[in-house]
Amino acid sequence: MGTAVTLVKDSPPQVPAERPARPAVVKRRGRRENLAGYLFMSPWIAGFLLLTAGPMVASLYFAFTDYNLFNSPKWIGLDNFTKMFDDPRWQKSVEVTAKYVIIGTPLKLLLALGVALLLAQSRRGQAFYRAAFYAPSLIGASVSVGFVWRALFSDDAVVDKAQTFLGFHTGGWVGDADWVLYSLVALTVWQFGAPMVIFLAGLKQVPRELYEAAEVDGAGPFRRFWNITLPVISPVLFFNVLLETIHSFQIFGSAYVVSNGYCGPADATLVYTCYLYQKGFKEAQMGFASAMAWMLLLAVALVTAVLFWSQKRWVHYEEDAR
Amino acid sequence: MSATATTARKPRALGRRRKGSLAWHLGALLVLAVVLYPVVWVIGASFKPSKEIIGSLELFPTEPIISNFKGLADGIADVSIATFFQNSLVYALGSVVGILVSCSLTAYAFARIRFAGRNLMFSLMIGTLLLPYHVLLIPQYVMFQKLELINTYVPLLIGKYLATEAFFVFLMVQFMRNLPRELDEAARLDGCGHLRIYWSIVLPLCRSALITSAIFTFINAWNDFMGPLIYLNEPGNYTVSLGLMLFRDSDGVTSNYGGMIAMSLVALLPVLLFFLAFQRHLIDGMATSGLKG
Numbered sequence: 001m002g003t004a005v006t007l008v009k010d011s012p013p014q015v016p017a018e019r020p021a022r023p024a025v026v027k028r029r030g031r032r033e034n035l036a037g038y039l040f041m042s043p044w045i046a047g048f049l050l051l052t053a054g055p056m057v058a059s060l061y062f063a064f065t066d067y068n069l070f071n072s073p074k075w076i077g078l079d080n081f082t083k084m085f086d087d088p089r090w091q092k093s094v095e096v097t098a099k100y101v102i103i104g105t106p107l108k109l110l111l112a113l114g115v116a117l118l119l120a121q122s123r124r125g126q127a128f129y130r131a132a133f134y135a136p137s138l139i140g141a142s143v144s145v146g147f148v149w150r151a152l153f154s155d156d157a158v159v160d161k162a163q164t165f166l167g168f169h170t171g172g173w174v175g176d177a178d179w180v181l182y183s184l185v186a187l188t189v190w191q192f193g194a195p196m197v198i199f200l201a202g203l204k205q206v207p208r209e210l211y212e213a214a215e216v217d218g219a220g221p222f223r224r225f226w227n228i229t230l231p232v233i234s235p236v237l238f239f240n241v242l243l244e245t246i247h248s249f250q251i252f253g254s255a256y257v258v259s260n261g262y263c264g265p266a267d268a269t270l271v272y273t274c275y276l277y278q279k280g281f282k283e284a285q286m287g288f289a290s291a292m293a294w295m296l297l298l299a300v301a302l303v304t305a306v307l308f309w310s311q312k313r314w315v316h317y318e319e320d321a322r
Numbered sequence: 323m324s325a326t327a328t329t330a331r332k333p334r335a336l337g338r339r340r341k342g343s344l345a346w347h348l349g350a351l352l353v354l355a356v357v358l359y360p361v362v363w364v365i366g367a368s369f370k371p372s373k374e375i376i377g378s379l380e381l382f383p384t385e386p387i388i389s390n391f392k393g394l395a396d397g398i399a400d401v402s403i404a405t406f407f408q409n410s411l412v413y414a415l416g417s418v419v420g421i422l423v424s425c426s427l428t429a430y431a432f433a434r435i436r437f438a439g440r441n442l443m444f445s446l447m448i449g450t451l452l453l454p455y456h457v458l459l460i461p462q463y464v465m466f467q468k469l470e471l472i473n474t475y476v477p478l479l480i481g482k483y484l485a486t487e488a489f490f491v492f493l494m495v496q497f498m499r500n501l502p503r504e505l506d507e508a509a510r511l512d513g514c515g516h517l518r519i520y521w522s523i524v525l526p527l528c529r530s531a532l533i534t535s536a537i538f539t540f541i542n543a544w545n546d547f548m549g550p551l552i553y554l555n556e557p558g559n560y561t562v563s564l565g566l567m568l569f570r571d572s573d574g575v576t577s578n579y580g581g582m583i584a585m586s587l588v589a590l591l592p593v594l595l596f597f598l599a600f601q602r603h604l605i606d607g608m609a610t611s612g613l614k615g
Contacts, residue, residue: 036516037437043424044447044491047484052450055461062460069464118350123343129350131601133357138604139593142545143563144586148364151583156377158363190357194608201609250454253547260570273456281552286460293457300454 062290069284080291090292092267093275096181100271101248104185109240112192116199117229130200137193145187146257150174153183153258174258177268184269187254195240202236203229234315242307249300252277272296368587372580390584398568401557403585406565413478413550413561414543414592420482421490421539422532428485429494430520434506444495451488463552477553478546482539490535493607497531498524534607537600541593562589 038045063080065073084090119129139145153159155172163170173179210228219227230237252273255263263274272292280289367375369386394403431437432444466477485491501524509519525532550561557568566589569582597604 033435034437037431037435040427040431044428044485047486051481051484051486055458058461059457123346130605132354134605135597136357138541138597139590143547143566144590147582147586148360152360154376158379161379197605197608276456280460290460296454297457304452
């Protein structure tokens with residue numbers, strides 16, 4: 001169909017001024033296809049307008065207003081943003097989230113890659129290991145696991161005792177402002193199964209001949225990893241970095257549950273979305289919370305842009321190589 | 323990989339291979355033991371008396387008790403556990419139906435129909451994948467509040483029926499794109515319209531993508547915490563996730579550790595069972611959907 005249309009379009013310009021009419025059949029079919037397309041898409045179109053585009057516009061408007069849900073929004077210009085930058089709790093939430101993303105994401109990806117490399121060797125029981133390592137990724141988001149984490153990391157509980165045994169006593173992490181964030185980091189690292197599976201799929205695509213050739217040339221395991229494996233899986237690595245980073249920015253549930261709904265102690269686990277939740281739904285400062293949401297959007301967009309920009313330097317797509 | 327390469331070099335290598343294999347399994351099991359420790363711990367702890375849960379290093383109780391589970395029969399905050407489960411089931415199954423219908427229709431349009439504006443809409447759809455949900459949270463809440471739909475399941479479910487979860491649309495589009503075009507052409511020559519092609523040809527061939535989406539949707543809805551936290555505020559409406567939060571006392575110290583851990587385990591069961599039954603689908607679905615991003 002595509003070719004038919006272009007043929008008609010490119011037909012010699014005997015009738016210069018007006019475009020030659022498409023054959024009636026093509027035209028009718030095109031119109032029918034458009035209609036069918038929009039009909040099939042209608043749930044998404046409605047959802048996009050009603051639940052995405054509309055709310056985005058509203059949220060942008062709220063960000064510049066003082067709005068408490070009960071009175072109508074009052075335009076206050078940039079006040080929300082200036083207030084935000086001066087707010088020590090907001091600064092704290094940025095700091096906590098940044099720490100969580102910067103420490104947690106690389107650790108999680110390293111572990112995922114490590115285990116994927118281990119599982120990429122064909123051994124017996126591969127499917128079993130793959131499934132077992134993936135399990136925490138699914139249950140990790142639940143409140144149940146949040147509770148379990150609280151129990152494991154409280155005073156005198158398992159982690160505390162194990163540490164004492166190893167000779168560095170810190171006390172329970174959950175109640176300690178210096179340590180509690182690391183229990184959240186441990187929780188996210190524990191859920192390394194999803195990126196691991198994606199790494200595994202990527203590792204399968206590394207051509208065996210490359211390894212054999214490299215071995216003939218006398219390249220050791222480290223060189224082979226650095227010069228063959230890493231470049232070949234770099235698109236997958238990029239995908240995982242992008243996804244996990246964006247995800248970490250939005251952590252909420254586990255911080256809320258592990259800190260028992262307070263995002264503390266002493267705001268030590270006041271992740272960004274936790275503060276947003278408190279401002280919007282506890283204090284009914286919808287304008288301020290919307291402004292916060294837009295800052296989050298900007299941060300995520302910025303990180304995404306930087307990652308996409310950086311990929312020219314380290315991500316190798318097959319087309320470039322050949 | 324290196325191990326298999328070595329074995330190609332014959333005689334003495336056999337013993338080495340077995341040793342390598344043993345080392346591999348030992349390593350893998352060691353990592354696995356650490357990873358699965360919390361899961362085993364919660365199973366063991368659910369049979370311990372509250373006092374023994376915190377502070378004992380034993381994985382399993384010295385004298386197993388089942389009173390933790392029996393205690394659950396009384397419910398939490400005057401609501402029976404069955405109510406929480408029923409609510410969660412409504413939410414999870416309702417989400418599954420919505421996602422399967424709306425996302426497959428949308429994906430069919432993207433993958434198999436050429437219509438004006440398709441590329442633009444596809445980019446918009448992909449764009450929503452990266453959009454933090456929190457930007458939409460407040461206006462959506464305001465909207466549902468004005469419509470007096472707080473404390474109902476409408477705000478939680480409506481997005482599922484309107485294909486707003488772009489991840490599943492994307493997954494199905496990728497899958498449908500790989501089906502041979504000749505199928506549609508042949509059906510079309512036989513006089514089938516799009517609805518017919520969608521229902522009788524494409525959907526049956528997409529079974530594995532649909533199953534993957536259904537399981538992920540069920541588990542996501544079952545685990546969802548922020549949605550119910552914001553939209554539900556009467557204990558009778560609570561899902562299991564919210565019901566669990568009722569265990570915490572106002573001062574943050576939980577006295578009924580045993581009940582809480584037992585309930586945590588019970589709340590995890592559907593997810594664990596789903597996972598055991600469908601893990602192959604889930605993991606393959608994860609791997610294939612991730613690759614083409």
